[in-house]
Amino acid sequence: MSDTHEAITRVHREEWARVVAGLARKFGDLDIAEEAAAEAFATAVERWPDDGVPPNPGAWLTTTASRKAIDRIRRESKRDDKHKEARMVHDDTPPEPFGAIDDDRLRLIFTCCHPALATEARVALTLRMVGGLTVPEIARTFLVAEPAMGQRITRAKAKIKAARIPYRMPSAEDLPARLSGVLAVLYLVFNEGYLATGPDTDPVRHDLTTEAIRLTRLIRALLPQDGEVAGLLALMLLTEARRTSRVSSTGELVPLAEQDRGAWDTALIAEGHRLVRERLAAAAAGTAPGRYQILAAINAVHTSARDIRDTDWSQVLALYDQLVRLDPSPIVALNRAIALAELDGPQVALATIDRLADKLDGYHAYHATRADLLRRLGQSDQARAAYDKAIDLAGNTAETAALTRRRNQLQRDCPP
Amino acid sequence: MQYLVSVIDDKSNPGSTDRQPAISVFNERLIEDGYWVFAGGLADTDAATVVDNRGEQAVLTDGPFLESKEYLAGFWIWEAPDLDVVLKLAAEASKVCDRKIEVRPFQ
Known part of the structure; x- marks a missing residue:
């Protein structure tokens, strides 16, 4: 029983964004995607303890969620638009290969971070749709009452639908401007993982920090020339490198000065330092660094000191x-x-x-x-x-x- | 998908009054590219009359329904595939009109 629950938690962490992003592309509606994904996970919680965890949980969830979405679309389009219903019902797009799934998630991120949405709406929507956080978790992160946060997310989804904010990657010429909004949101997701809120959650949510790093890496692969993408990735890596020494065996947060520096992840630090050096070279050549690059440089100074006294x-x-x-x-x-x-x-x-x-x-x-x-x-x-x-x-x-x-x-x- | 594209002027800080030639050129392009559905400039809000016939008889009020510093000076209706297309055009429209633009989708 508890094994199953652990499995469900793990699958939720690993599959949520993928399921939502795939459904959003298939049905062209974030609300339907989110609701159907949530229902599919609820069904898993009901069934898996008796039926066992399916061999491919992600595929099971996508299939289950797709059925739920089709049910909802059928209910809503009973009165008219038979053609649309038929198209939706017969759109059995096969599962995407890995590369394209990543693109789906990026598409989802760019949609959730669209500049026509208020910043707080972008963050909330990304944490819900991509991060898979619940409304109460997000509400707590931003010190906002739960109903207000729920409304913020509902309103954002409604605007995306009503104003027809497209579900796609921005054009190459729009990419830099759209990117800074995305980076801000990813940094907030990372921070929520690094200092998780809530009495029933782990103090450090490795899933969220990993997700933020993974998505930032993906954006870095797409935009290798962008200094702030490199800066944000370096900042995340140098912070993540200290993760294991950040919470003591008795569950207390350990301040930087008292951390066991021998437990820091040297591979992540080396990668972070490489990125910072790359940006320092660019700064020396006249490219002014943005805030993520400066924050990464600060963290590079900290992670270069073998002892706090060497800082x-x-x-x-x-x-x-x-x-x-x-x-x-x-x-x-x-x-x-x-x-x-x-x-x-x-x-x-x-x-x-x-x-x-x-x-x-x-x-x-x-x-x-x-x-x-x-x-x-x-x-x-x-x-x-x-x-x-x-x-x-x-x-x-x-x-x-x-x-x-x-x-x-x-x-x-x-x-x- | 159709969008109402409103041109917002500000009584205390009005946009320049020499924009008509530029707007005409912009309109030509909107028509050519297939976005243009309709457009119209509006007379001053002083010329507006509000009619309320929800009660026993129609009540007429002189002036706009909402007195405000900012007001609707004119509008377009555009046909466009999605909001990104409209936002790009609206950014140009704001420059061309020297005024703020509000984009609002039709239901």
């Missing part, structure tokens, strides 16, 4: 200064302050981030950073209050555990 913090700070000029957001300023603390001390960093209070009061990392700086300054009472806020706001189980331990250590060291 070239002035290099990190210089890169953050460059990033601030490009993206003057409070979150970038917060991360810059962390590097600043290593160079100029926690007091200077604290003064810097206190100015961000208005904008970042609802962001757990702001309070966690503050708590850490206050702890280092020996201001235990204020540190404790900041940890409490961070714990309240954090959605990641491993992060909550690490924050709680730090807060409790504080209480033991300095009782109120």
Whole structure:
């Protein structure tokens, strides 16, 4: 029973986007594709415990979902349009070979990230349709109420249908512009995997980080000249390389300074560093780097240090200064302050981030950073209050555990 | 698939008034390429009358149904295969008219 459930979870992870993308192409309707895919997985949950997992789960799901989709189309087109019904019913497109399936998923991504949709709609739609996250999971990721998130996704699908946003790859001339929107969405998917939210989910969702990397690799293969694609891929690889050392055996998030660097994935780091070097060469030749390339360079500095004490913090700070000029957001300023603390001390960093209070009061990392700086300054009472806020706001189980331990250590060291 | 392509002007920051020759050239191209269904420029919103006959008798109101800084100055109806085609044309239309464009599909 539990084996079957594990199998279903795995198949969901591996097959969801493929099933949805294939159905969307076949039926030309994202709503039908999503609903039919969801129904097919629900049927699997019902049947597989008794019937066993079919030998080719992906094909089983696609066939089941196609039947559900045809049923729905028949129901909806009973009144008229017999021709359309017949065409749909007889469209038994054979399963695509692997290369084309990847294209289907890319097509799905470009449709979900269409510029006529609001950014938040693109992200939500991509996480639902490509990432296979549920509406509650997505709602939690973006601190939005569930019904509002459901509505956002429904509205986006309705617009795609009503305005006839095409289900295809953009033309070569449109590709660069369309791409930056896609990269932003993939980075958000990666981050949701790297710091997963929800009490019942793994703290690190390898499936999402892997999916984001896989799709970014695919885009990299299509657009090998694009600096930001290379930058984003490098950033993801250098972050993913640290994944296994990021959560302790007791389920706590381990900060960069305390990670077992021997456990970092050297192959991913080497690949990431190669990409960063490629982009540094381009920058030296006069191509200004975008934000992903700068973030990748920051991560290259971190992953080049064998020990936290070997970290070239002035290099990190210089890169953050460059990033601030490009993206003057409070979150970038917060991360810059962390590097600043290593160079100029926690007091200077604290003064810097206190100015961000208005904008970042609802962001757990702001309070966690503050708590850490206050702890280092020996201001235990204020540190404790900041940890409490961070714990309240954090959605990641491993992060909550690490924050709680730090807060409790504080209480033991300095009782109120 | 048909789209209503609205030209939006702004009373406090109106687009330039010398666009007609460029619009005519653009229209010729729309016709040639098979996108053009219909087009019309509209008189000022002051010339509008709202008619409401949902009650006992028709009530006439002088002026547009919605008083706003931005208003519909004219429109096209285009026939196009999908939104990407329309968005490209609309970007050109916005330049040609020196005004904002709203694209809205027909049901």
